[in-house]
Amino acid sequence: MTVADAVYDAKQDAFAPTSEAGPAAKRVVVAFGFWVFLLSDIVMFSALFAAYAALVRATAGGPTGAELFNQVNVAVQTACLLISSYTCGLMSLAVSARQRLNTYIFALVTFVLGAAFLYLEVHEFANMIARGAAPQRSAFLSAFFTLVGCHGLHVTAGLIWLAVMMAQVEFKGFRPSVDRRLLCFALFWHALDIIWVWLFTAVYLIGIRP
């Protein structure tokens, strides 16, 4: 625990009026700002979801979702992302407890599971394009690749971010700035999992129903 955190916790315990509190700790301000960014990111995803819902039947005589999607593949992808969200949480606990080895182990598991998810998604996309179901085939497929691909891009960015953070832990140690970034990364990774919950529900489970 850093000195700033200790002071912060001590102040939390004191019963003083909010008006005398002064500015919030930088950790709180940074995480709240990132929280607002994540919510705006989710608003962007909501527009992509709405576009997908409007275009899901617009197959232009091409393949439909029911013909293209493999539910086993989706279930494995879901498992990868869900377990990686859990290990990301365990990594956050290791960071709070200043356990460097556990941080690396859980970060590695998170990274490998995220990479496995991404591999399955790229594999699925390549299969679809090989079968003539490319984004330009129909409005439905354009909407599908935009929505699912956008989530995939976020996961890719998350993986790069995680690798950079582990390098920072290695070379900079658990200093407050690194701590804040790790907190933001955990928020980002958990938010991606929430978006995936809606993706597999709306696209892969509801979207293929007649």
Place this chain on the structure above:
Amino acid sequence: MTDTLYDRAPGEISRTAEAQRLTLSDFGIYTVGFVLAVMLTAVSFWVANTSLLWAPGVAMGLVVLAIAQMGVHLVFFLHITTGPDNTNNVLALAFGVLIVLLVVVGSAWIMTNLNENLMPSQEQMNLHMQR
């Protein structure tokens, strides 16, 4: 009187008196959340594939399961609580949910109306069939 001086950062486990009364450790919080999320996901996949349930109701059931799982993730992974130190986080979330609902429900509403009211016939003017 529990006047908290500062807000709690989103994603941080709240250590208010309320939270400390619960006997769950931090590890326990994540584990309970993980087990609940796995159960809800498994139920979602089961509901989508079973023929036991009334088919027209399945889509609504899946949406309810997704909302429940989103709640589990928010509470157990993102540590959003109803505590006084989380007011700002919850308000931001509520505003985000409002905009998301406006975009998704509004788009679905308008597009359904367009499809039903503005199309002389399926063959003649079906936006859905346009290339």
